[in-house]
Amino acid sequence: MEALRLLPRSAQDFGSAGYWERFFRERGERAFEWYGEWEELRGPLERYLRRRDSILVVGCGNSEMSEQLYDDGYQSIVNVDISERAIKQMGERSAALRPTMTYLVMDVLQMDFPDGCFQVVLDKGTLDALLTDSEEPTVARAERMFDEISRVLQFGGRYLCVSLAQMHVLKTTVEYFSKEGWMVRIHQASGKQATGSEGKFALPVFVYVMTKMKPVPGSTSRILELCAENHDKPVRFSSLDHLIEAVKERQQYALLRSQLNKNPGAGDVSLDLCSKDGGRARYTLHVVHCPTVKVSRDNRFAIFIVPQGRETEWLFGTEEGRKQLAASAGFRRLVTVALHWDQHYESMDAIQAELSGKVMELAPLGLPAQQKVPFLSVGGDIGIRTIQHRDTSSLSGEYVIQDVKGEDGRYFRHLIFLSNRNVVQSEARLSSEASCKGTKKLKKKKKAASSDPVKPTEGSTSLSIDKSYLCCAHHRAMVAGLCLLKDPERLPEVPIRVLVIGLGGGSLPLFIHDYFSQCTVEVVEIDPAILEVATHWFSFLADDRLKVYIADGLVHVSNLVAEAPSSYDAIMVDVDSKDAAVGMSCPPPAFVEKPFLQEVRALLKMEGVFILNLVCRDTQLRDTVLATLKEAFPLLYARRIEGEVNEILFCQQQSQQKLPPAELQSSARVLEKALRQPGCIWDSTYVVADMLESVQLV
Incomplete structure (x- = not known):
């Protein structure tokens, strides 16, 4: 109840003398310690304090910090506070014991001291109490305080500020002093949560060390540094944003540890660890708790290094997959570590050395300090990733083309949009040129001259896209859905017309083009950069039967309805959404709304099929989508992709064509037999009937 009475009505009250008078009157003489006592903060502070320094403590309150400093040999200390009651209490308490200690009633926004009279200004919590938000009047008050601190400090003097480093406080403070040419260094007080009179804070405590430097005419360089632990060497950052990101990472790490300690059985929790030099994310950690594993002495905790390029796979890239990984590995708590595409990693040993100290902080409480914790991986190595290309699209944002080594030793090419780095937008398998020469001997087949071969890290064999x-x-599954058309055994040799909305790397329209030799495929892609990517990096090549239109899929379909109604045998939609807040990452909502679905229906032949890739984690939204589809297409099949969120929906207009799943599989086997033409290599892992095995009528 006392804590509730002492809380201010608004954050602005922290800057009011009246509030602090009431605070110290109701609290009495018991010390109130913001963010810890001298012994807890000694590590970073004493590096910047000398016994002979003249020290000004601003906003001293009734903290015992100054008394502890004095008793430790720092005896030239002046304390100021806006509260007369606090100054009176503290002055009376130290009068006999600390004769050279001074306590003065003074506002830090307007101090009476002459210029340059202190070597150190010490602030424990005062800035955080004053800078309660990022509103202009609040920031102006903080900058007045900074002006006064700057005025009373000598050149070479240090402003030591103990703070929780809330983002608006950190940004305002560092911006001010770095622009003034001061050296800026941020220390994390400790790896533990800081303590105080009222308990523990969830966030770690930081110490800002701002050193006043003589201005250098014309110089624009800024010194921005971070010491993550007490004895770490400082890491220098090239920009304020990088420094702030590094501090934020430390805060997230502390919150994660707090969450795990309070609730060891918490669900999948994660954070990024940044590189020391650039502030970019270097590792992504996921902490997985597996209650089904029976605890023994040696299976409480392990770290799993995900091979490069495989972090998007279901087993490593989803919460369900990581739980399965932990269960199969037999560990109660497993930390998976994903390696980022723009970082260099020397070896498993180097990664282990880099991570061991930090990741061990995520171990379960009670784990013996000397217990050896295993580092696990697939095949014992860190995998191979080669960045072939990176660029930025005005529509899709930054993207990368990377080649990675898969579990079976084969290489794969990925297109990844960095706005959603956990999803592979397009993927193709790479094969040696020798094995690719006879892959397909289809009629009128042309080689994509613009496709660049890849030279992988291991060996010197050139690789190219395996289009089969x-x-x-x-x-x-989308290709398998074509068996819903009439006479599947004749499909490869009869003229059909297919519209594909969404190009990606082009593997889907290319496969249909190559294996349905009389088919005409039209592709609609909104982003011209993606067509360039597909052509240059995924061996996509248009011809008379494969055409690409750079257009908005919604607009293109509307135009086609007016020009060529009832002319398509199949329409396929595989388009990702850029709006992550919708709860549906594929397709954008407009593609499953009534106006578009009615136009699709008008474009299809009566016996045609509409095939949609749906990725929706929101159960209620999914049900709404299915209901809307059923209104336009009475016959609706759904096929969930095992181990993925993807769900393929097959829609037709005529409910009398309804086939039970067993007959669908039979039609799929007929289609596969027809596609396996002499002289055409067929991928043995692709069993068309299996793709419809668990299909359900909706």
Whole structure:
């Protein structure tokens, strides 16, 4: 109840003398310690304090910090506070014991001291109490305080500020002093949560060390540094944003540890660890708790290094997959570590050395300090990732093309949008040129001259795109859905017309083009940069039967309805959404709303099929989508992709064509037999009927 009475009505009250008078009157003489006592903060502070320094403590309150400093040999200390009651209490308490200690009633926004009379200004919590938000009047008050601190400090003097480093406080403070040419260094007080009179803070405590330097005419360089632990060497950052990101990482790490300690069985929790030099994310950690594992002495905790390029796989890239990984590995708590595409890693040993100290802080409480914790991986190595290309699209943002080594030793090419780095937008398998020469001997086949071969890290064999292989299970299912058309045994040799909305790397339209030899495929892609990527990096090549239109899919379909109604045998939609807040990452909502679905229906032949890739984690939204689809297409099949969120929906207009799943599989086997033409290599892992095995009528 006392804590509730002492809280201010608003954050602005922290700057009011009246509030602090009431605070110290109701609290009495018991010390109130913001962010810890001298012994807890000694590590970073004493590096910047000398016994002979003249020290000004601003906003001293009734903290015992000054008394502890005095008793430790720092005896030239002046304390100021806005509260007369606090100054009176503290002055009376130290009068006999600390004769050279001074306590003065003074506002830090307007101090009476002459210029340059102190070597150190010490602030424990005063800035945090004053700078309660980022509103202009509040920031102006803080900058008045900074002006006064700057005025009373000598050149070479230090402003030592103990703070929780809330983002607006950190940004305002560092911006002010770095622009003034001061040296800025941030220390994390300790790896533990800081304590105080009222308990523990969830966030770690930081010490800002701002050193007043003589201005250098014309100089624009800024010194921005971070010491993550008491004895770490400082790491220098090139920008304020990088420094702030590094501090934020330390805060997130502390919150994660707090969450794990309070609730050891918490669900999948994660954070990024940044590189020391650039502030970019270097590792992504996921902490997985597996209650089904029976605890023994040696299976309480382990670290799993995800091989490079495989962090998007279901086993490593989803919460369900990571739980399965922990269970199969037999550990109660497992930390998975994903390696980022723009970072260099020398070896498993180097990664282990870099991570061991930090990741061990995530171990379960009670784990013996000397217990050896295993580092696990697939095959014992860190995998191979080669960045082939990176660029930025005005529509899709920054993207990378990377080649990675898969579990079976084969290489794969990925297109990844960095706005959603956990999802592979497009994937293709790479094969040696020798094995690719006879892959397909289809009629009128042309080689994409613009496709660059890849030279992988291991060996010197050139690789090229294997067009016979569909990496994505949802693409395999979409092709299988063509068996819903009439006479599947004749499909490869009869003229059909297919519209594909969404190009990606182009593997889906390419496969249809190559294996349905009389088919005409039209692709609509909104982003011209993606067509360039597909052509240059995924061996996509348009011809008379494969055409690409750079257009908005919604607008293109509307135009086609007016020009060519009832002219398509199949329409496929595989388009990602840029709006992550919707709860549906594929497709954008407009593609599953009534106006678009009615236009799709008008474009299809009566016996045609509409095939949609749906990725929706929101159960209620999914149900709404299915209900809307059923209104436009009475016959609706759904096929969930095992181990993925993807769900393929097959929609038709005529409910009398309804086939039970067993007959669908039979039609799929007929289609596969027809596609396996002499002289055409077929990927043996692609069993068309299997893609419809668990299909359900909706």
